[in-house]
Amino acid sequence: MRDSVTGQEPGPVDLYRGTHCRQAMGSWVHPRASEIWVAMDTLHNQSTPDGTQRSEPEILSEVLGTRFGYMRGLGHGAKLMTPVRAASTRSIVIGESATRRADIAEKEVQQLRVVVHDIREQLEKKSEQLERQMEEQERRMEDLTRQREEQERRSRRGGGWRSR
Structure with missing residues (x-):
């Protein structure tokens, strides 16, 4: 899923889309996955009250939630990068x-x-x-x-x- 031009790994939001959307058919693996993506995309396009944008890990954490020591989609020991x-x-x-x-x-x-x-x-x-x-x-x-x-x-x- 690396970018073919830059060779960079995708961010958490793009990784979610890549793993939950069927590229060939353009459909989502589950209807809930589509709702989650829309929520993440909405947050990604919004700016915070101080005028900055949320980082992708923050968006993922906000939409999917976190548990102590575990961030959904990033695994155990993941930390928010801001x-x-x-x-x-x-x-x-x-x-x-x-x-x-x-x-x-x-x-x-x-x-x-x-x-x-x-x-x-x-x-x-x-x-x-x-x-x-x-x-x-x-x-x-x-x-x-x-x-x-x-x-x-x-x-x-x-x-x-x-x-x-």
């Missing part, structure tokens, strides 16, 4: 979008830092409370141990008198 003006405009838009996403991410990071700080403060307070409680429990255990030792001493002293 004219230079559209590409520079798209890169500006993508740059602005990336800047907005970065700003949003920075705000989220700041919010998370505040949350982490609050959690750390709460943990420190809880840790101090637990430490105080443990110290109090240790004092109680020491007091109970002393009381028990005193009772044992008394019982030893008092037991000796009783047995006599």
Whole structure:
């Protein structure tokens, strides 16, 4: 399907026509193929609001649709090739979008830092409370141990008198 004069491969729209139209009879392999071609041809002849024309891969993608990682008619891993003006405009838009996403991410990071700080403060307070409680429990255990030792001493002293 290369051009016999230039040797260039056909674009996606021409490739679609070449693979879905019977050259000898001039008929389409399926009525839907004819409708798709008309839609592609219409888009090809229209200019975008900024005065540029859509690239053939963009037209193919718009008419046939895309799925993640797959462009119908071009296969897996195909990427849209855009004219230079559209590409520079798209890169500006993508740059602005990336800047907005970065700003949003920075705000989220700041919010998370505040949350982490609050959690750390709460943990420190809880840790101090637990430490105080443990110290109090240790004092109680020491007091109970002393009381028990005193009772044992008394019982030893008092037991000796009783047995006599």
